[in-house]
Amino acid sequence: MNPDRTLPGDWYPGRVPENVLLDPTAYLETSYSFLLFTSRQPGAIEIGPGSSLYLGVMFDLGANARFKVGSYVLMNGARIICDSEITIGDYSLISWNVVLMDTYRLSLEPLRRRTELEQVPARSPRRTCAGAPARPIHIGQNVWIGFDSCVLPGVSIGQGAVIGARSVVTTDVAPYAVAAGNPARVIRQLDPGERNTAGGSRRSEVKGQKPQTGPPITEQ
Numbered sequence: 001m002n003p004d005r006t007l008p009g010d011w012y013p014g015r016v017p018e019n020v021l022l023d024p025t026a027y028l029e030t031s032y033s034f035l036l037f038t039s040r041q042p043g044a045i046e047i048g049p050g051s052s053l054y055l056g057v058m059f060d061l062g063a064n065a066r067f068k069v070g071s072y073v074l075m076n077g078a079r080i081i082c083d084s085e086i087t088i089g090d091y092s093l094i095s096w097n098v099v100l101m102d103t104y105r106l107s108l109e110p111l112r113r114r115t116e117l118e119q120v121p122a123r124s125p126r127r128t129c130a131g132a133p134a135r136p137i138h139i140g141q142n143v144w145i146g147f148d149s150c151v152l153p154g155v156s157i158g159q160g161a162v163i164g165a166r167s168v169v170t171t172d173v174a175p176y177a178v179a180a181g182n183p184a185r186v187i188r189q190l191d192p193g194e195r196n197t198a199g200g201s202r203r204s205e206v207k208g209q210k211p212q213t214g215p216p217i218t219e220q
């Protein structure tokens with residue numbers, strides 16, 4: 001980040017808000033990501049060392065929201081809809097078009113939604129603000145969330161878990177589980193070999209490829 005809080009090479013003429021803590025080794029592609037950012041919390045967003053957040057990541061954070069990203073996290077085009085708290089652990093991978101939402105923002109009751117929508121034209125900026133309840137989302141270390149997935153309010157995803165593409169995650173996912181579908185269901189658990197090596201997947205062993213070893217994942 002430049003001293004005036006612009007981003008190097010940014011195509012959008014914006015600045016990183018003062019209450020965003022961006023580690024010097026983290027990468028944020030564009031300040032356009034803050035278009036919907038309204039949090040007034042000190043340190044509302046923390047982005048840890050070595051993390052990379054690419055084009056299309058949108059921080060749709062309400063006034064009291066906090067969003068924390070650990071180290072070496074990679075996010076591509078994810079939408080963060082947050083009114084309470086969302087955390088993402090180190091080494092997690094959030095694929096394109098993932099939505100993490102800790103609130104539905106609107107009421108399930110048709111009449112309340114109608115009243116809310118009637119108020120939007122008079123607001124500046126022209127948005128909803130119905131004050132719907134929010135429940136934090138926690139994503140552990142080394143989690144991989146496949147593209148087009150959605151994680152709903154109150155969900156925790158344990159470390160090392162994998163979420164299949166186009167899943168809707170409505171309940172907690174245990175560590176090292178592979179969950180997929182709508183609603184997401186556990187389709188299997190990673191076996192011990194898959195948990196402790198990088199690249200040593202069951203599938204590559206089936207194809208006769210030698211699994212690559214990596215640093216062990218720290219159990220928590």
Ligand SMILES: CC(C)(COP(=O)(O)OP(=O)(O)OC[C@H]1O[C@@H](n2cnc3c(N)ncnc32)[C@H](O)[C@@H]1OP(=O)(O)O)[C@@H](O)C(=O)NCCC(=O)NCCS
Nearest residue numbers: 095145146147162163164165166167178179180181187203
């Ligand atoms: C979840 C995933 C990792 C599972 O891989 P896997 O362990 O090799 O699982 P398999 O392909 O053997 O499938 C196991 C079962 O789960 C089902 N399944 C797999 N992925 C699914 C998904 N995304 N949604 C719904 N069902 C899924 C399969 O149909 C199969 O069902 P069956 O046992 O009834 O036949 C993989 O399917 C996936 O979705 N990867 C997403 C990758 C991605 O988003 N990459 C973006 C780049 S970062």
